[in-house]
Amino acid sequence: MHDHGGSMKPEVSFPFRLVSGFRPLKGLHLGHYAAVLTDLTRLQYMHERSAFIFIADHHARSRWNERADFANTERRAIETTRQLLAAGVDPDFSVIYRQSDVPEIFEVMWFLAGFALHSQMQHMQGLKGAAPSAGTYIYPLLMVADIIATQSTHVAVGQDQKQHLELSRDLARKLNRRLGEQFIPVPESARAEPTTVRGIDFADSNRKKMAFELGNEIPLFEDEDVVTERIENIVTQPVQFGHPLPAEGCNLLEFSSFLVGAEQMRDLRDKYASGKYGYADAKRDLRKAFFEVMGPARARYLTIHADDAAKVLDEGKIRARENIAHFIFRLRQELAISV
Ligand code: TRP
Numbered sequence: 001m002h003d004h005g006g007s008m009k010p011e012v013s014f015p016f017r018l019v020s021g022f023r024p025l026k027g028l029h030l031g032h033y034a035a036v037l038t039d040l041t042r043l044q045y046m047h048e049r050s051a052f053i054f055i056a057d058h059h060a061r062s063r064w065n066e067r068a069d070f071a072n073t074e075r076r077a078i079e080t081t082r083q084l085l086a087a088g089v090d091p092d093f094s095v096i097y098r099q100s101d102v103p104e105i106f107e108v109m110w111f112l113a114g115f116a117l118h119s120q121m122q123h124m125q126g127l128k129g130a131a132p133s134a135g136t137y138i139y140p141l142l143m144v145a146d147i148i149a150t151q152s153t154h155v156a157v158g159q160d161q162k163q164h165l166e167l168s169r170d171l172a173r174k175l176n177r178r179l180g181e182q183f184i185p186v187p188e189s190a191r192a193e194p195t196t197v198r199g200i201d202f203a204d205s206n207r208k209k210m211a212f213e214l215g216n217e218i219p220l221f222e223d224e225d226v227v228t229e230r231i232e233n234i235v236t237q238p239v240q241f242g243h244p245l246p247a248e249g250c251n252l253l254e255f256s257s258f259l260v261g262a263e264q265m266r267d268l269r270d271k272y273a274s275g276k277y278g279y280a281d282a283k284r285d286l287r288k289a290f291f292e293v294m295g296p297a298r299a300r301y302l303t304i305h306a307d308d309a310a311k312v313l314d315e316g317k318i319r320a321r322e323n324i325a326h327f328i329f330r331l332r333q334e335l336a337i338s339v
Contacts, residue, residue, distance in 0.1 A: 014151065014153050014182075014184075014185040015047065015050075015153070016043075016046050016047065016050055016153050016154065017049075017050055017051070017052065017150065017151060017152045017153050017154065017185075018039070018040065018043050018044070018046075018050060018051045018052070018152060018153075018154045018155070018156055018190055019051075019052045019053075019054075019146065019147055019150050019152035019154070019155055019156070019187075020036050020040055020051075020052075020053055020054075020155065020156035020157065021053075021054050021055070021056035021059065021099065021143070021146055022053075022054070022055055022056060022080055022084065023055075023056045023057075023059050023060045024055050024056075024057055024060055024073055024076035024077040024079070024080040025060060025076065026215075026217070026219070027076075027079065027080065027083055027219055027220070027221060027222070028080065028083045028084070028087060028219070028220045028221065029217035029218055029219050029220060030197070030217065030218040030219075030220065030255060030258060030259075030290075031158060031197030031217060032220070033087070033220060033258060033294075034195050034197055034258035035156075035157070035158035035159075035194065035195040035197055036156040036157065036158065036190075037087050037088070037089075039156045039190045039191065040053060040089060040094070040156055041087065041088035041089060041090070043154075043190070044089065044090055044093045044094045045090075045093055048093075049093070049094075049095055049319070049323075050093070050094075051089075051093070051094040051095070052094070052095045052097075052150045052152060052320065052323075053084065053089055053094050053095070053096050053097075054096065054097045054098065054099050054102075054146070054316075054320070055077045055080055055081060055097070055098045055099060055313070056099050056143075056146070057073050057074070057077045057098055057099050057100050058099050058100050058142065059099070059139060059142060059143070060073050060076075061073060061135070062133065062135035062136050062138070062139045062142075063132075063133040063135050063136050064133070077098055077313075078306050078309045078310060078313075079306075079309075081096065081098075081309035081310075081312060081313055082301065082304045082305070082306065082308070082309045083220065083221050083301065084096065085300075085304050085308070085309065085312065086221065086297050086298070086300045086301035086304055087220065087297050088297065091312045091315065091316070095316050095319045095320050095323070096312050096313065096316040097313060097316035097317050097319070097320040098313050098316075098317065099146065101313065101316075101317040101320070101321075102149075102317065102320050102321050102324055104149065104321060104324045104325060104328055105142070105145050105146060105149050105324065106142075106145070107328060108145040108148060108149040108324070108327070108328065108331070109138075109141050109142050109144075109145035111331060111335070112141055112144055112145055112148065112171055112175075113138075113141055115171050115174050115175060115178075116141060116144075116167070116171060120167065120170070121137060121138075121140065121141070124137075124139075124140050124163060124164075124167070125163050126139055126140070140163075140164045140167050141167075143161075143164045143167075143168070144164070144167055144168045144171050147165075147168045147187050148168065148171070148172060148175070148184055148187075148327075149324045149327055149328075150320075150323065150324065150327075151184055151185060151323075151327055152185065152187050153185040153187060153188065154187060154188050154189070154190045155168070155187050155188070155189060155190060156190040156191075157189065157190075157194055158194055158195055158196065158197055159193075159194045159195060159196040159197075160196075160197075161194070162189070162194055165187065165189055165194075168187050169186050169187060169188075172184055172185070172186045172187060173186055179331075179334045179335075180334070183330075183334065184327075198251060198254070199216030199217060200216055200217070200218065200230055200231075200233055200234040200235060200251065201216055201233075201235045215230070217230070218230045218231065218255065218290070220294055220297065220298070221297075221298060221301050224291070227287075227290065227291075228287060231283050231286055231287050231290065232283060234251055234252055234255070234283065234286075235251065236250065236251065236252060236279045236282075237249070237250065239279075241278075242275055242276075243275060244272060244273050244274065244275045245272040245273075245277060245278070245279065245282065246272075247269055247272045247273070250272075252279065252282045252283065252286055253265075253268065253269075253272065253282070255286055256268055256282075256285070256286050256289060259286075259289040259290060259292075259293045260289050260293075264289075268282075268285070
């Protein structure tokens with residue numbers, strides 16, 4: 001079937017497909033906006049069904065502990081869907097689904113488990129904490145299954161997920177070597193370099209997840225006073241009164257760059273250098289930019305209800321399962337499994 005009968009290998013190109021998953025935790029934040037949402041809401045229109053966007057609820061269930069709060073996962077899945085819709089994910093174009101509604105993903109994961117090496121899994125960053133659960137250990141494989149089962153050519157993720165993306169690429173290549181050169185696309189990052197997002201306290205990406213649990217992010221859809229307080233709490237480098245603010249490594253400036261264009265950033269940098277501009281001014285400007293940019297999405301959010309989100313997920317489930325069932329059919333055929 002994959003003997004192309006000569007030295008010339010045909011270049012098969014896969015249609016562009018972008019996948020991204022969101023764990024239903026505390027809701028979408030500025031990091032999501034900067035690292036993935038702007039790409040998704042733009043690229044979803046590239047062609048028919050070009051974006052597969054899902055609630056990674058089983059990823060939120062990879063470890064039983066107080067933080068995972070299993071009981072609330074379903075409510076949060078609906079809430080995260082509302083937020084995605086408000087942020088501009090368009091259900092007329094994107095396939096929006098709940099991971100747990102597509103059990104076929106687990107079958108794909110199991111086949112992948114046979115390709116992945118134990119040693120590869122042991123090197124995953126998520127395992128750094130004390131006594132990781134087996135779920136934490138398998139977490140990256142489930143993510144690879146999410147990506148490969150949808151036959152995605154591109155993945156929208158932040159820098160913290162880059163290692164998982166590398167694993168997907170590695171396993172996709174292995175699968176292609178075994179099942180024919182062009183069995184599935186080798187997925188790429190949607191951005192040449194995924195965006196790194198730090199918390200408001202300057203936490204680095206390894207600490208990001210924990211910090212995020214501690215309210216270290218700037219939420220997109222929380223009440224105005226919550227957002228304002230988080231912006232107030234952004235940690236800055238100390239500077240003497242009347243001295244220029246250091247632009248290098250400034251968290252505030254980085255958050256601003258997620259919201260305003262190049263010209264406004266130039267103005268901001270000039271203000272930073274002037275010596276007449278303090279952090280209180282910078283926070284006021286950031287707050288203004290946040291509510292200006294997010295205003296329309298925040299207004300839309302109030303008009304989208306839980307029922308609307310549930311309906312979108314029900315429709316997405318059908319499209320996602322249809323697509324993934326087709327992939328499993330091919331996979332089983334290649335592996336000569338008659339089920
Ligand atoms: N692991 C990702 C996170 O923690 C969420 C995720 C799960 C994901 N499956 C995915 C992202 C597939 C992109 C593609 O943010």
